[in-house]
Amino acid sequence: MRIVVCVKQVPDTTNVRINPKTxxxxxxxxxxxxxxxxxxxxxxxLRLKDAYGAHVTVISMGPPQATAVLREALARGADDAxxxxxxxxxxxxTLATSYTLSQAIKKACGGKTPDLVxxxxxxxxxxxxxxxxxxxEFLNVPLVTYVKKLDxxxxxxxxxxxMDDGTAVIEGALPAxxxxxxxxxxxxxxxxxxxxxxxxxxxTVLDEKAVEANPLWIGLTGSPTKVVTIFxxxxxxxxxxxxARGDASAGARAISDFLEKKGLVKHG
Numbered sequence: 001m002r003i004v005v006c007v008k009q010v011p012d013t014t015n016v017r018i019n020p021k022t023x024x025x026x027x028x029x030x031x032x033x034x035x036x037x038x039x040x041x042x043x044x045x046l047r048l049k050d051a052y053g054a055h056v057t058v059i060s061m062g063p064p065q066a067t068a069v070l071r072e073a074l075a076r077g078a079d080d081a082x083x084x085x086x087x088x089x090x091x092x093x094t095l096a097t098s099y100t101l102s103q104a105i106k107k108a109c110g111g112k113t114p115d116l117v118x119x120x121x122x123x124x125x126x127x128x129x130x131x132x133x134x135x136x137e138f139l140n141v142p143l144v145t146y147v148k149k150l151d152x153x154x155x156x157x158x159x160x161x162x163m164d165d166g167t168a169v170i171e172g173a174l175p176a177x178x179x180x181x182x183x184x185x186x187x188x189x190x191x192x193x194x195x196x197x198x199x200x201x202x203x204t205v206l207d208e209k210a211v212e213a214n215p216l217w218i219g220l221t222g223s224p225t226k227v228v229t230i231f232x233x234x235x236x237x238x239x240x241x242x243x244a245r246g247d248a249s250a251g252a253r254a255i256s257d258f259l260e261k262k263g264l265v266k267h268g
Contacts, residue, residue: 001054001152002114003045004105006135007038007073009066010125034069037120039187041180044150045118046077046188052152054115055079057108061089061101067203074198075190082108086207088215093223094126098134100218103211105139108204113139116157117177121146129179136177144170148183 012033045056058073060066061084070081084104092100105117117139119132129145136143148167149160152174161168162181190198208218216222242254259265 001048001052001116002057002109002112003048003054003116003118004057004059004108004114005038005042005045005073005078005118006101006105006131007042007058007060007069008035008120008123008125009033009060009062009069010035010123032065032068034072035120035123035125037122037124037180037182039120040182040184041118041120041178042073042076042078043185043187044147044180045116047185048116048150048152049077049079057082057114059084059101059104059108061085061092061097061104070203071198071201072190074201075194076188077190077194080108081201081203083203083205084211085205088208088213088219091220091223092218093225094128094130094134095224096218096222098131099138099222100211100213101131102135102138103213104206105135107206107211113141113175115155115174116152117141117175119177119179121179121181132177132179139175139177141175141177142172143177144172145179147178147180150178150180150184 009032012031042056042058045054048054049056056078057080058070058078059082060070064083064085066085067083070083074081082104084100089096089100106113117132117135119135121132122129123131133143133145144157144159144161146162147159148162151158155174156171157174157176158169158171159178161170162183208215214222240258242251256265256267260267
């Protein structure tokens with residue numbers, strides 16, 4: 001069984017700064033980590049490796065420093081790693097990213113579609129949850145989202161998918177693309193031996209030529225989504241306080257006057 005896990009390097013901060021000219025995240029001086037949701041996808045892959053001897057490949061699309069998240073995945077137990085990196089991929093939206101990753105997945109698997117491609121349910125920097133579904137379209141294989149329990153046998157899968165009102169049990173044939181939620185498992189820690197092996201392990205870099213990408217479908221050229229403006233939400237200020245201890249009627253009058261001032265109520 002061949003499993004591919006797509007992992008992303010994201011900023012380790014909630015205080016995101018925006019470049020006002022390019023409308024992109026300013027990552028300089030901000031520590032980066034593995035996208036937390038991708039850790040659960042990796043753990044599901046490693047669990048299947050423990051049970052069935054699956055071969056686990058990790059892929060990340062990003063700048064050269066994204067090699068760090070790939071080595072962390074190798075330290076936890078992944079078998080090989082590929083970094084999809086080139087200036088030609090810069091500025092890609094979720095559509096261009098999905099296409100590029102699908103091309104890289106096939107390249108990493110010798111031109112074939114793997115049995116299973118796993119993603120975290122979303123990335124914490126973009127929160128679109130679109131890339132996993134996009135890759136399933138480009139690979140032309142079934143998609144299951146919000147997976148909280150996964151098992152495979154005889155070329156088929158059985159999953160529990162988290163819904164708003166409960167859990168759905170879904171069965172189907174491999175290959176498939178799935179996105180995994182944090183309720184699925186507890187990610188394992190890498191051992192010291194794992195880190196030592198990962199430090200020496202090769203990470204194959206794939207550019208646009210290596211993945212045989214159509215230049216019209218990658219980077220800014222292949223991105224129909226155009227960001228007009230982006231900004232952090234304004235800081236919430238404190239509300240008004242009224243000291244009405246011992247005088248409930250005074251407190252009620254203060255609230256009523258405040259609501260009338262805001263035009264939310266009108267006194268008769």
